[in-house]
Amino acid sequence: MAHALLAALRRRLRDIAPPPPSNGAPAAAVLVPLFRSATPPAPPTSTSNQPPAPNNASSSSSDQLAVLLTRRSAKLRRHGGEVALPGGRLDPGETARDAALREAHEECGLPPSKVTILGELDPMLSKHKVWVTPVVGLVEDISSFKPTPNPGEVDSIFWVPLESMLSSKGHSHTDIELFNTTLRIHNFDVEVDATRIWRCSDDSKSPSSENFVIWGLTSAILVRIAMLAHDAAPEFEFGPSADLTDDGRDEHTRRNVPAVSLGTPSPPSPSPPSPPSSSRM
Numbered sequence: 001m002a003h004a005l006l007a008a009l010r011r012r013l014r015d016i017a018p019p020p021p022s023n024g025a026p027a028a029a030v031l032v033p034l035f036r037s038a039t040p041p042a043p044p045t046s047t048s049n050q051p052p053a054p055n056n057a058s059s060s061s062s063d064q065l066a067v068l069l070t071r072r073s074a075k076l077r078r079h080g081g082e083v084a085l086p087g088g089r090l091d092p093g094e095t096a097r098d099a100a101l102r103e104a105h106e107e108c109g110l111p112p113s114k115v116t117i118l119g120e121l122d123p124m125l126s127k128h129k130v131w132v133t134p135v136v137g138l139v140e141d142i143s144s145f146k147p148t149p150n151p152g153e154v155d156s157i158f159w160v161p162l163e164s165m166l167s168s169k170g171h172s173h174t175d176i177e178l179f180n181t182t183l184r185i186h187n188f189d190v191e192v193d194a195t196r197i198w199r200c201s202d203d204s205k206s207p208s209s210e211n212f213v214i215w216g217l218t219s220a221i222l223v224r225i226a227m228l229a230h231d232a233a234p235e236f237e238f239g240p241s242a243d244l245t246d247d248g249r250d251e252h253t254r255r256n257v258p259a260v261s262l263g264t265p266s267p268p269s270p271s272p273p274s275p276p277s278s279s280r281m
Contacts, residue, residue: 013119030087109148
């Protein structure tokens with residue numbers, strides 16, 4: 001099953017046309033680290049003696065695609081405590097792929113040599129008016145890799161089945177006015193077993209499961225990737241956005257990516273307000 005999904009995803013990513021020049025707008029990239037759920041990463045030390053958690057994807061097969069995600073440190077001034085894909089701004093001379101692989105290594109300890117790039121989505125606009133390119137990669141031999149959160153940036157790392165991003169379970173949405181248009185923000189409240197969570201410190205007293213909220217730009221990227229891999233629509237409305245810019249990318253985005261979602265001023269789940277922002281995306 002996972003092999004067929006990867007082949008379909010790779011083929012459809014090739015059909016996405018390259019974007020026009022960004023006219024000097026700030027650029028960033030995120031890595032979408034996919035892997036086969038039948039062979040997950042090495043479990044956290046504190047749960048190494050526990051049996052693997054059951055796969056909660058809607059399919060009965062255990063050989064599905066899954067994705068690694070991070071929860072950013074609450075100490076960060078921008079997006080603190082939020083679920084995100086590993087990524088950040090491009091350094092001078094970097095490509096989106098270079099930046100995505102570098103950030104995944106810095107934030108999660110993921111060696112670039114373990115990642116096979118499958119393709120890229122069209123850049124998507126963040127609420128800070130940064131063009132973010134999602135770089136889709138397959139993590140090879142992930143069973144020998146233990147995710148290691150960088151305590152300066154990441155609170156924890158966890159994984160979910162990619163197919164769950166098409167399910168209405170735990171899904172909600174918020175419509176906001178931004179850039180003179182109405183945008184729909186998709187939120188997913190997911191429960192993750194402790195065997196799928198790597199924290200900065202191994203704590204034997206950690207709960208057996210924890211809830212994470214996947215939302216904003218991250219959820220928009222994952223829904224789109226799931227749609228491409230499974231060639232299926234989600235169980236909720238996920239439609240095209242209105243024009244966002246006048247630099248030529250709006251029409252290109254509309255042709256290639258059916259929805260552009262942006263982060264909202266505050267997360268949908270209860271959390272302390274973030275202090276003034278400073279960096280990232």
